[in-house]
Amino acid sequence: MDSDSIDSADFSKLLLGPGPSNVPQRILKAISNNCISHLDPDFFDILDEISKNLKNLFKTKNETTFAISGTGSAGMEAAFANIIEKDDKALIFNSGLFGDRMADVASRYGGRVIEVKKEWGKNFKFQEMKEAIDREKDLKVVAIVHAETSTGSFQPIEELGEYLKNSDIIFIVDSVTSFTGINLEVDNWSIDICYSGTQKCLNVPPGLSPITFSEKALNKIKKRKEKVQSWYLDINLLKDYHEQSRVYHHTAPVNMLYGFNEGLKICLEEGLEERFSRHQKVSKYFDSIIKSTDFGFFVDKESDSLPMLKSLVLPKSISDDLRLEILKNDRIEIGGGLGHTKGLIWRVGFMGCNAEIKNVDIFFEVLKSYV
Numbered sequence: 001m002d003s004d005s006i007d008s009a010d011f012s013k014l015l016l017g018p019g020p021s022n023v024p025q026r027i028l029k030a031i032s033n034n035c036i037s038h039l040d041p042d043f044f045d046i047l048d049e050i051s052k053n054l055k056n057l058f059k060t061k062n063e064t065t066f067a068i069s070g071t072g073s074a075g076m077e078a079a080f081a082n083i084i085e086k087d088d089k090a091l092i093f094n095s096g097l098f099g100d101r102m103a104d105v106a107s108r109y110g111g112r113v114i115e116v117k118k119e120w121g122k123n124f125k126f127q128e129m130k131e132a133i134d135r136e137k138d139l140k141v142v143a144i145v146h147a148e149t150s151t152g153s154f155q156p157i158e159e160l161g162e163y164l165k166n167s168d169i170i171f172i173v174d175s176v177t178s179f180t181g182i183n184l185e186v187d188n189w190s191i192d193i194c195y196s197g198t199q200k201c202l203n204v205p206p207g208l209s210p211i212t213f214s215e216k217a218l219n220k221i222k223k224r225k226e227k228v229q230s231w232y233l234d235i236n237l238l239k240d241y242h243e244q245s246r247v248y249h250h251t252a253p254v255n256m257l258y259g260f261n262e263g264l265k266i267c268l269e270e271g272l273e274e275r276f277s278r279h280q281k282v283s284k285y286f287d288s289i290i291k292s293t294d295f296g297f298f299v300d301k302e303s304d305s306l307p308m309l310k311s312l313v314l315p316k317s318i319s320d321d322l323r324l325e326i327l328k329n330d331r332i333e334i335g336g337g338l339g340h341t342k343g344l345i346w347r348v349g350f351m352g353c354n355a356e357i358k359n360v361d362i363f364f365e366v367l368k369s370y371v
Contacts, residue, residue, distance in 0.1 A: 013327075014354075016363060017335035018149050018309055019177070020199035020206050021351040023259075026266065027204055031259035038252035046261060047242060047252075053264035057179070057272065058194060058212050060186035064235065065212040066242040067260055068195075069253050072176040075195025075209030077105055078233040079172045082213075082221050083141055083193065086110035090141035093129060096120050097150035097338050098174055102143050109229060111141070120341065121151040121299045121311065126159040133163070140220075141170045147178035150338045152311035152347060153299045154182065158189050165190035170217050176200060179210065180267045181279050181308040181351060192217040201279075201308060203352035204263040207256045282355045283307030286348075289364055294318075298345050308355060310348045311341075320346075322370060330366045 015022050036043055047066065054065045068074050080102070084090060090111040092103045095118035107113045116132045118124060124144075133142060142164060147154055157173060164171045170192045175184050181201035186194050195211040198204035213221075213235060221228070221235060228234040232250065240247035267275060287302065290312065298311035305311075314320060320343045323334045335347035350359060 013331040013333060014359065014362065015333045016348055016350065016354065016359065017333045018200075018347045018349050019197070019351065021201070021203050021349065021354050023203055023205055024266070024353050027259045027262045030262035031205070031255050033255065033258050035254050038254055039246070039248060043252075043254060044246060046257060050257065050261045050264065051242065053261065053268060054210055054212070057264060057267055058186045058210070059184065059188065060194075060212050060214075062186065062212045062214055063243065064218060064239055065210075066238070067198075067208040067210050067257065068233065068238070069207075069250065070209055071199075071206050072174075072195065072197030072209050073101070074233065075176075075197070075211045076102065076174060077230065078209070078211060078235065079143075079193045079195055080106045080109050080111070080141075081230040081233050082228050082235045083170050083172070083217065084109040084111040085140075085224055085226065087112055088140040089114060089136060089138055090143065091116065091133060091136060091139055093124050093132075093142075093144040093155075094118070095122055095124065095151070095153065095155070096145065096148035098145045098148060098176070102145070102172075102174065106141070106143070120148075120339075121153050123153060123155050123301075123304045126156075126163075129160055130163055133169075139169050141172060143172040143174075145174040146184065147175065147182070147306050147309070149177045149309065149347075150341070151298060152306050152309040153304050154178070154306045157191075158185075161189035161191055168220075170220055177306065177309060177351075180272065180275060181355075182276055182306070183272075186212055186214075198260055198263065200349075201275075201352040201355075202260075202263040202267065203354075204260050205256070207253060208260050210260075279307040279350070279355045282350050282357060282360060283310075285357055286310060286350065286360045286363075289360065295346075298341070308349060308351045310350075311337075312346045312348060314344060314346060318371060320344075325370070326366060332363070332366055334363075 179196035199206035294315035296313035337345040
């Protein structure tokens with residue numbers, strides 16, 4: 001593999017799976033800066049900058065916007081741990097593994113979970129989501145995955161947010177794979193809690209979960225009858241550290257936050273629209289080539305397919321074991337299927353700095369040498 005296959009880096013492996021993605025040298029350099037105390041005023045300035053940058057990328061004015069110490073799964077848990085109280089009704093629109101996880105997490109915190117399920121790789125229409133909401137009385141939460149990492153499917157959510165905005169229902173969105181890769185508008189879409197991860201389109205190593213809470217969500221948390229069951233993820237305590245009072249909570253992962261802020265800066269310097277356009281361009285190029293092969297698309301409709309993550313149905317002539325051969329011989333990672341899709345699909349990711357035409361060419365060049 002050509003060492004110049006990705007901009008400004010000399011990676012030992014090309015990560016074309018569902019995450020983590022390759023990390024540019026600029027971010028690695030930021031992570032390697034000298035560590036300072038998590039209570040140093042200079043570090044608080046960095047936390048303020050992170051919050052400002054995150055607000056721009058989430059397209060929100062929410063004051064409570066920061067990064068939780070933990071991967072995207074910690075963001076998911078924080079969302080439900082803070083909002084759900086015993087017997088709260090939570091409606092989960094579920095069409096993949098991470099929809100399954102939402103339902104599991106919500107139930108662990110005592111929620112009465114109602115799942116509306118779709119076959120993996122299929123999307124919900126707004127009308128059927130509206131009807132499902134209308135069927136339930138006293139709903140407290142509606143949650144959905146914006147970009148389902150297990151299937152590569154994209155779920156439009158604008159109309160859903162518009163429908164929920166004048167209700168008391170808290171709208172939770174998982175944007176782990178979509179954040180900075182496709183359009184996401186927290187305020188305009190009336191999202192109350194939105195969380196993501198760092199290792200996808202941001203190209204930052206895994207370990208943090210960007211998250212934002214609306215005033216509507218915070219007001220519900222303030223009215224809880226009992227304490228949030230998770231001490232570590234209690235937003236009331238985390239707010240006191242990340243916002244003006246700066247009350248010690250836990251030792252923040254200082255160097256990871258250096259790298260995270262650098263990743264946010266890279267996104268802002270490129271510009272979100274330019275970044276979305278680049279992912280779309282690479283997506284269309286990839287699709288145009290894959291159509292001439294024996295692979296099939298797991299997500300039937302092109303408009304429902306994520307630009308940064310492609311799920312491909314393996315032809316009978318190709319074994320899933322080929323992924324490991326390619327990783328061993330060519331040092332290129334390709335993701336396999338999860339759950340009942342294991343051994344049946346590949347998940348190919350072109351995220352952030354990896355969303356380049358030349359990386360698509362590398363993928364097909366290597367594939368051609370085996371099939």
